[in-house]
Amino acid sequence: MKPKILAIIPARGGSKGVPRKNIRDLAGKPLIAWTINEAKKSRYIDKLILSSEDDEIIEVAKQYGCEVPFKRPLELSQDDTPGIAPVLHAIEQCPGYDYVVLLQPTSPLRTVEDIDGSIEKLLMNDADFCVSVTEPDKSPYWMYNLNEGKMSPLIPQGELVTRRQDLPKAYALNGAVYVGKVEEVQRFGSFIVEGTIGYIMGNEKSVDVDTEIDLLVCELYLR
Template sequence: MKPKILAIIPARGGSKGVPGKNIKKLAGRPLIAWTIEAAKCSQYIDRVILSSEDPQIIEVAKQYGCDVPFTRPKELAQDDTSTMDVIMHAIEQCKDFDYIVLLQPTSPLRTVEDIDGCIQKLIENKADFCVSVTEAAKSPYWMYTMNNDRMSPLMQQEQMKTRRQELPVVFALNGAVYVAKTEALLTEKSFLNERTIGYTMPQEKSFDIDTVTDFKICEYLLADNNNDAS
């Protein structure tokens, strides 16, 4: 029997880094539209919903075919509101789904192939949690903390490795796709634990928009992709 899968797109108003970020035009369409359209093309996802308190974001999401079954309460749209609280609220409103997919609108370079690849990996591995990651651009083995200008290695090593090829490959969360069994997510209240598996995405698709510079980089890459496709 095919599992029922719910995709949740959380998008509140009041962005500080990029004002009006979620509906700001990116390569010709609102930022949130890139995520909605990718999710709607999924072969696995049964329902794509928006969680937002903002009337403008809600209206734009509806224009692009996203389901908006509720308006998020204002108390769940504060600067200190956790994404997990938003997810738990959405699950309460939309019951009877076997799996939950979290798709943040700040990852516009993520494609339907990435979404379905992450879902498929979770199902094939019979895992409870799967999240998208990318190979870290900077190795933590070459990172330091500083105290009164004195440098201390973040990760202790018997001998400092000077060649990147000698370092272990490390991965970072890229924020693009999070998938979980609903029952496990309700219990753990996190996508990350010792049972989480990773779905690898390339760095060029792993931009998470937080600043105006991030926005400009994604705009350039999307425009370049469109030129290649035409």
Template sequence: MINDKKVLAIIPARGGSKGVHRKNIRHLAGKPLIAWTIEAAKESKYIDRLILTSEDQEIIDIAKNYECEVPFIRPKELALDKTPGIDPVLHALENIPDYDYVVLLQPTSPLRITDDIDACINMLMETQSPACVSVTEAESSPYWMYSVDEGGLMHPLIKQDQFSVRRQDLPRVFSLNGAVYVADINWLQKNKTFLTKETSAYIMPRDRSYDIDNEEDFSWCEWVFNNNG
């Protein structure tokens, strides 16, 4: 609870995965991938209730073993490759009423720590914004990115009066890292997205901002855990 408002955290984890087979329950540094997110969320000083939404019984069983509540089984039509990511969240909110804020924690961000979760919630409160998401400074600046036409000519994605050759001369730019999403529930149900011009940003360091999408990401995160323990 924060400012007398109740906080619900949701971990979405479906069984299908193309980049890494069964990645949500594959062992990373000695425990299932999903366990890292469950453990970080359970240490939060603001989260009142933590639930999992999944259609996969094996994922559900493992989550329960790590003391994560599973109050319902997600409908299979909300666990397809083409299912928008917001749909399982909205479905969960329909089934779990009487909360003020929701925190979405994707299990593919195992390097995210409890402090990141709580800092993102705090940022939402400090900015008085209806939503806050975690970001990290982009490795490649869009000011140095181009499209290439059929004739092989380059066109800058962002038009500039003068080309900047030094990175320090460019504006800082940030990208979503997928680690933490927080929103006012009434606002989210109305807008059906965490991302609008009203959304604020919590900036995370790059070394905690890896989102596992393929085998290379998985191997890197495992290396980080094994070498920073």
């Protein structure tokens, strides 16, 4: 039987680095619209909803065809609110789904191929969780701690590798797609647990909008 899949776009109104970030214009559309449009193309998502406490964001999301079945409580929209809290709240408000997909609106370059690819990878591997990752520009094997000005390798190595192609592969979360079994998300309160599998995305699609420069980079890609 085809599993029932709920997709959640969390978008609070109180962003600090880029004020009103989620509805800022990006290449002719509000930032959040890029995520809504791609999620609506998915072959697997049965229901796409917004979780927000902000009336203006709610109206914009509705204009682009995203359902808003509830208004997020203010206590779940604070600077220190854990990112998983709105997801758990949305699952409670919309019961009856087998899997949940978290799509942050700050990843406007993520496409439906990435969304469906992550879902397919989870299902094909019979995994509980799958998250999108990318190979970082700077390898952690070339990173250091500074202790009273003295450098020590973040990852101790027997011998310093001087060619990038000789370094072990490393991947970082890019924040674009999180998929998990509903009951396991509720159990662990996270998508990142032992056994989580990764769906690899290219750097060119992995920009996570947190600054004005990030917006400019996305604008260049989208135009």
